[in-house]
Amino acid sequence: MANEIGQVQGEQSAFELTEEAKAAVQERILKQVAAELQLAPGKVRTTVGLLDEGNTIPFIARYRKEMTGELDENELRAIEERLNYLRNLEDRKLEVLRLIHEQGKLTDELRQSIEQSAKLQEVEDLYRPYRQKRKTRASVAKERGLEPLADWIMAQHRKGDLQAEAAKYVKPDKEVATAQDAIQGAMDIIAENIADDAKIRTWIRRYTHDNGQLETLAKDDKQESVYEMYYDYKEPVRKLPPHRILAINRGEREEVLKVSLTVAPDKIHDFIGRQILRGDSPVRETLAATIEDSYKRLIAPSIEREVRGALTEKGEEQAIQIFAENLRNLLLQPPIKGKVVLGVDPAYRTGCKLAVVDDTGKMLKIAVTYPTPPNNKIAEAKAVIKQMIDAYGVELIVIGNGTASRETEQFIAELIREVNHKGLQYIIVSEAGASVYSASKLAQTEFPDLDVAERSAISIARRMQDPLAELVKIDPKSIGVGQYQHDVSQKRLEESLGAVVESAVNHVGVDLNTASPSLLSYVAGVNGTIAKNIVAYREENGKFTDRKQLLKVPRLGAKAYEQCVGFLRIPGGGNPLDNTPIHPESYTVVDKLFKELRVELAALGSSDLKDRLDSLGPAELAANLGVGVPTLRDILDSLQRPGRDPREELPPPIFRTDVLKIEDLTAGMELQGTVRNVIDFGAFVDIGVKNDGLVHISQLSDSYVKHPTNVVSVGDTVTVWVLGVDLNKGRVSLTMKKPRA
Incomplete structure (x- = not known):
């Protein structure tokens, strides 16, 4: 510049x-x-x-x-x-x-x-x-005309008498009653100038980060809390891991901890002195005292705020990154297609809400049963659920992991044994955000005649059928697959998670004829208004049969069409290419390709065409077709697998038929589990007991692990071994290191 x-x-x-x-x-x-x-x-x-x-x-x-x-x-x-x-x-x-x-x-x-x-x-x-400042001691001193005295002191003359010079500025009418008052005012001006010096601040900020210690003490060391490890704690600032920074911040915010940043001041005083002091002068001691005052009163508190702010930013960025990665993996969990599902939203006093949905997610039946305490109407609940299973051909029962989930699991496991229904299984899923969706305007519009809990049961059932389509209806911050998500910048978190959802939705693609406005709003180029207009057009004119019909949707112009059309699918439409990720701008390339192969578009999806496409070399063919190699490579991949859902290549979740109690666990027991959450210090794995077990970062692999996300992801199916069980606290320690024989 x-x-x-x-x-x-x-x-x-x-x-x-x-x-x-x-x-x-x-x-x-x-x-x-x-x-x-x-x-x-x-x-x-x-x-x-x-x-x-x-x-x-x-x-x-x-x-x-x-x-x-x-x-x-x-x-x-x-x-x-x-x-x-x-x-x-x-x-x-x-x-x-x-x-x-x-x-x-x-x-x-x-x-x-x-x-x-x-x-x-x-x-x-x-x-x-x-910068314009609020009233300070230095600004007051300047108003009293003491800036020239400050300049005289900073000149550091070899000769001169400070008291005599200061006496010239004694003005009782301006509240400078004595020479000492004048000197003090001049020192305040110099102290602020030192504190505002960019070079000095930069050096002290870096020195404090590299040499400072964060210290925490309990406000009441007799109080029991989750912060007990920080009741008398010290750690070098430069070594603080992100999750610990956020934990300390929360403890301070909840007024459980007192937090301070300490650094030895001697070297800082020396550094400032080298910038300010010049040889011997009558004012050297005065300036040395001013340097100490400037650092203690002005610089240290400000730099502490800045360093802690930088630490918080570091912790937030890490937390947001972990949340984003976990969210993406959760959204891209494989859909369980072709199954009639019974969703169960468990509870104690108000009973378990039940919802049967067909293989398309359409709600078929709603009911409430009371198999858990204090009602314990087990026989009655079994009768209701058995009738639902028989009437609708339920193949999978999905239980939310909230209040009373494990008691409900026990009840469902017993019921499955009694029914002896071939293939009937159950799974527990996170219900985080289900209540948020249930109370939303979207849910009210979708199910106006149902109450909040009944809508929640439908959401729980649909989470297995299509996690992405259901979870996009919920504010990403409410899905709960991170650490300290409520402690970070909500604006930055929202931006990051929004980008993750957008990426996941466009990676999978969206059925133009079934997608909700929530799902459509994450498609590239489509905003909330356009999404609603697409659905309104669909409802008024019937199903889309051609991607070009999108141009008739109000407010969906040429640029939005260009951005979104490749990510929108039309199964069974007039043009088979409309059910692929191939962009309409490349349809002419496909026409040329099929003419060279002497096949019709109707052959799309046939095994013969797949074999012929597989034998083609994109590099040689691209020049003939007038297209780039990367684009042709994508086109060939899409033609070989039209209508493909990339999530289907992932392993399915673990379904269960019987319950496992924490009392059943013994050290060394081998289990299959599903990773529910990944955080800085390890991963929580659902092994089928009440609380997820923790695999500490040190137990994830025999080799060094820099971060848990390098080894495991949310939704992964993993083999674990039990390390230890704490029955009193309901905690299970796990390892992914295979025990030696």
Whole structure:
């Protein structure tokens, strides 16, 4: 930006870049993003151009591979994030330069320092001395005319008498009654100037991070809490793991812990002294005292807030990343198709709500039974459920994992033994967010005649049939597959999780004729209004038979059509390609390909066509068809497996027919389980007992594990062995290390 800001004309347009200067800044940003992410500048430049044209990440990742060099979604999102940060940084630099210029204090040296800043923190440090402050001791001293005395002290003359110089500023009418009052005021001004010095703040911030310790104490060490390990705790700031940062923050917020950041001040005083003190002078001791005051009163509290803020940001980013990864794996769990499902929302006093849904998710029957305490109407409940099983051919019972879930599981296991229904099984699923959905306007619209709990039972049943379609109806923050999700920046969390849901939905694709507005709203290029318009058009005109009909949907213009159409499927439509991920812009390529192969489109899905497509070499064929190799590779894959759901390639969940009690567990017992949650220090695995067992990070593998997500994912089926059982606390410790014989 050096010389770039200089390319302005007139006072009115000062600090507004010319088009040429804007282009230079843009080019510099592109090069910086490419260098930081270690990507080819050409790929970054093309990606930024596509983003600036309004293209979505899923669309670019899937349908613009030749242009980006096959960058994946993660790389594209990283480019977008850094691009936004650096553009905001440049905007802030211009704003700060303008504000300082208006004060008449912008020097060439300061301008250069601001222009060369690589981080927002650096810009704010440089702007700090010029920012409008609330009333401070220094501002009061300046009002009393003591700034010249502060300048005299900072000049550090070899000769002179401080008391005599200070006496010149004694003004009883301005509350400077004595020479000492004048000296104190001057010291306050110097202390604030030291505290505002960008170089000093940068060094102290880094030194505090590298050498400081976070210390925690209990406000009441007799109080029992989950924070007892932090009642008298110390750890170097630089070594604090993200989950511990957030745990300490929560303990402090709940007023259980007192938290402080400590660092030995001697080296800090020495560093500031080297920047301020110059040889022997009559004011050396005064300045040394001012340095200590500046650090203790102004710098240390401010730097502590900044360092702890940076720690919190680090903890939040890790928590959000874990939540996002867990959520994606949960959303992409394989759907259980072709089964009639009985959903059970368990409870004690209010009874278990039951909902039978057919293999399409349509609600068939609703009921309430009371098999759990305090009612214990077991025989009556069995009769109701047996009748539902027989009447509707129920093949799978899905139980929510909330209150009374394990008592309900025991009851269902007994019922399955009595029914002796071939193939009847049960599974326990997380019901996190089910109550949120049940009380939502969406649920009220979908089931206006049902109460909240009955809607919840339907949601629980549908979670097994199509996890993605059902879970997108719920605020991602309520799904509960992370750590400390309520302690992080909710705006940042919402952005991250929204991107994850969008990615998952577009990865799988959406049936245009059955998708809910909630599901459609996550399709690339489709917002909430367009999603509702699609459903309204479908209800008014009947099922879509051709993707081109989307252009008739109100407010769905050409750009939105381009972005979304490849992710929307029409099974059984007029054109078989409409049920594939192939974009309509590539239909002509398919026509050329089929002419070369001398086959009709009707052959799509046949084993003969699959074999012929499998034998083709994309590299040789692409040139003849006038298409890029990556796009042709995707087209061939889609033609070989039309209508494919990528989730179906994953292993199915574990279904059960009998219950396992914690009392049944013994050390060394081998079990199959499902990973329910992955966190920084391990993974929680459902092995069929009341509480999920914990596999600590040290027990995930025989080799070193940097993070649990490198080994396991939510939804994984894993083999575990019991390490230990705490019956009093209901805790089970597990290992994934196979015991030696």
